[in-house]
Amino acid sequence: MKKILIVDDETDICNFVQNFFQERGYEVTAALGGDDALAIIKKDRPDLVLLDIKMKGMDGIAALKHIKDIDRTIKVVMVTALEEQEKMDEACRLGACEYITKPLVLDQLEHTVEKNLR
Amino acid sequence: MPTDKPKKAPSWDKLQNLFVENSMNRAGGKDPSSDRKASGEKPETDGSLAKYDYQAFLEKASRTMIRFKKPEHLIKMIVRTIDEQLKVTHTAVLLFKAHKHSYILIDSKGSRGLKIPIGFIKLVADNPLISAFSGKQSYLISETGILRYDDVIAGLRNREILERQPDLYDKLLLIKKQMDLIKARLCIPCYFKRDLLGILVLGEKINGENFSREEMGFFVTLANDAAMAIANAMLIENLQMKIDEIKDNYVREHRIFIHTSIAMAAAIDARDPYTHGHTERVTTYCLAVAKELEGIPEVNHYKNFRETLQISALLHDIGKIGVPDHILNKHGKLTPEEFEEIKKHSIIGSTILSPIKELSDVAKEVRHHQECYDGSGYPDGLKGTNIPLISRIIAVADAFDSITTDRPYKKKKRMEDALAELKRCSGTQFDPVIVSAFLLAFEKGNITTVSPQKSFGQ
Numbered sequence: 282m283k284k285i286l287i288v289d290d291e292t293d294i295c296n297f298v299q300n301f302f303q304e305r306g307y308e309v310t311a312a313l314g315g316d317d318a319l320a321i322i323k324k325d326r327p328d329l330v331l332l333d334i335k336m337k338g339m340d341g342i343a344a345l346k347h348i349k350d351i352d353r354t355i356k357v358v359m360v361t362a363l364e365e366q367e368k369m370d371e372a373c374r375l376g377a378c379e380y381i382t383k384p385l386v387l388d389q390l391e392h393t394v395e396k397n398l399r
Numbered sequence: 400m401p402t403d404k405p406k407k408a409p410s411w412d413k414l415q416n417l418f419v420e421n422s423m424n425r426a427g428g429k430d431p432s433s434d435r436k437a438s439g440e441k442p443e444t445d446g447s448l449a450k451y452d453y454q455a456f457l458e459k460a461s462r463t464m465i466r467f468k469k470p471e472h473l474i475k476m477i478v479r480t481i482d483e484q485l486k487v488t489h490t491a492v493l494l495f496k497a498h499k500h501s502y503i504l505i506d507s508k509g510s511r512g513l514k515i516p517i518g519f520i521k522l523v524a525d526n527p528l529i530s531a532f533s534g535k536q537s538y539l540i541s542e543t544g545i546l547r548y549d550d551v552i553a554g555l556r557n558r559e560i561l562e563r564q565p566d567l568y569d570k571l572l573l574i575k576k577q578m579d580l581i582k583a584r585l586c587i588p589c590y591f592k593r594d595l596l597g598i599l600v601l602g603e604k605i606n607g608e609n610f611s612r613e614e615m616g617f618f619v620t621l622a623n624d625a626a627m628a629i630a631n632a633m634l635i636e637n638l639q640m641k642i643d644e645i646k647d648n649y650v651r652e653h654r655i656f657i658h659t660s661i662a663m664a665a666a667i668d669a670r671d672p673y674t675h676g677h678t679e680r681v682t683t684y685c686l687a688v689a690k691e692l693e694g695i696p697e698v699n700h701y702k703n704f705r706e707t708l709q710i711s712a713l714l715h716d717i718g719k720i721g722v723p724d725h726i727l728n729k730h731g732k733l734t735p736e737e738f739e740e741i742k743k744h745s746i747i748g749s750t751i752l753s754p755i756k757e758l759s760d761v762a763k764e765v766r767h768h769q770e771c772y773d774g775s776g777y778p779d780g781l782k783g784t785n786i787p788l789i790s791r792i793i794a795v796a797d798a799f800d801s802i803t804t805d806r807p808y809k810k811k812k813r814m815e816d817a818l819a820e821l822k823r824c825s826g827t828q829f830d831p832v833i834v835s836a837f838l839l840a841f842e843k844g845n846i847t848t849v850s851p852q853k854s855f856g857q
Contacts, residue, residue, distance in 0.1 A: 291516060293514055293516035293517070293519075294516045294519055296511050296512045296514070297512060297513070297514065297515060297516050297519065299512065300511075300512030300513065362518075383518065383519060384499075384501075384503055384504065384518055384519055384520055384521035385519065385520055385521065386520070386521060386522070386523060386526075387520055387580040387581065388576075388580065391580070
């Protein structure tokens, strides 16, 4: 079973996305921040991380760097409310495979994750 | 869509029943303005009443909807009420946001993992759910216009649809997929005229029961009422934005206008070092006098008295541009011929201003600011109240400033002497009402000969 980690500082989003992908047959864990996420990744490598850019504490960009330091093969999809091209460019340079802008279209979220875990 | 309105004010409980019946019979809206007050009659005991408590709540709420200024507040109230009263797994409302070209989830409630996070998702216009509603295809599935998951499934199992209406079958498949994504059991459209304003999404009932026809009818009614309130709020918001825009434009143009007048006034003053600051002081005096004249009927003859006064005062001497320097700056007494030249300045001033349509009032005031109350002034020898009010005010302010400042041909006098001079000429050179107002303003400390350094534009 493919493993997904969702990282977002909003509990509602974590819960919803976790439930959403569990129902679609994935093993899903959730982390409310960058530090939690890194601890989970070290212990239990996910295949894909859904990573929010704008978070309190360690932001998505910093978390992305650390994730890629741990394991370059983990796929990371950035989720962001920002429509800032700069952050996106930086995330791409750091090895994020894709990004989704909030508010998002659920089909697209589903499709992006499926495509990257095929 | 018509509904039977009660003839007399019925009891609150009767009313609920009536409402439920209406909702059952017709999937229509009701007039939110119709007055449905409880009259305090004894409630009829009916076993099903408790079951419909939430309807009483919503019913009451729908009557107050019209008072919600922000549609978001109304939506929150609806979502909260449904969540508290109806016991469904989750509830959400998506509203159309024109600037995002999509339907955004603006409020939601529900159990852990099912509550769709606020602001997290959107439905774009070509989403099958949206197009089913905006194309009114949802009415092919149910006469209520509501998309019910069970109806969609039933449609997909119907061989007739599969064989005879393959397009509808495909559409149903797409709709099912969309409802699965948000785990919706009911999607209720919210229309205003032909436009789909939003969608109310409900999950399944926690006790597993189906939604009753009454409940569905009620949702349609609720959606129609909400649409009305939302559309109203949107109209008001748009209107307010337009008003603000117009106001901003007006303020900006007006500021440019005043500043242009000040610049012109400064140009006049600059020609004559002796009268430096004259225009500014006269304008200040005029405005101080105007304050004392508030409420007199003549003021109401002007569309905008204060502004016309301010600009007229600023520009009263603009005609001096046409008077030769050697006359304007002459030390000593003017010859009769030279005085005739000086006298032309009020006519020149009004001639300069008259082509500007917006300044036609001002041109008239400038022309007559040298008229005397007894008819002995120039250029037209007008008398009494035939002289425009603003011209009469400028005449007093202008005289006071010329007495209290040095001129090429005379030394300045003390203020007390100037006031005595005004009193002496009250009724002959000046309008006595204006002189009184001037003295009153002086007593209040609103007339000072030290010219204020700050801009008097605004």
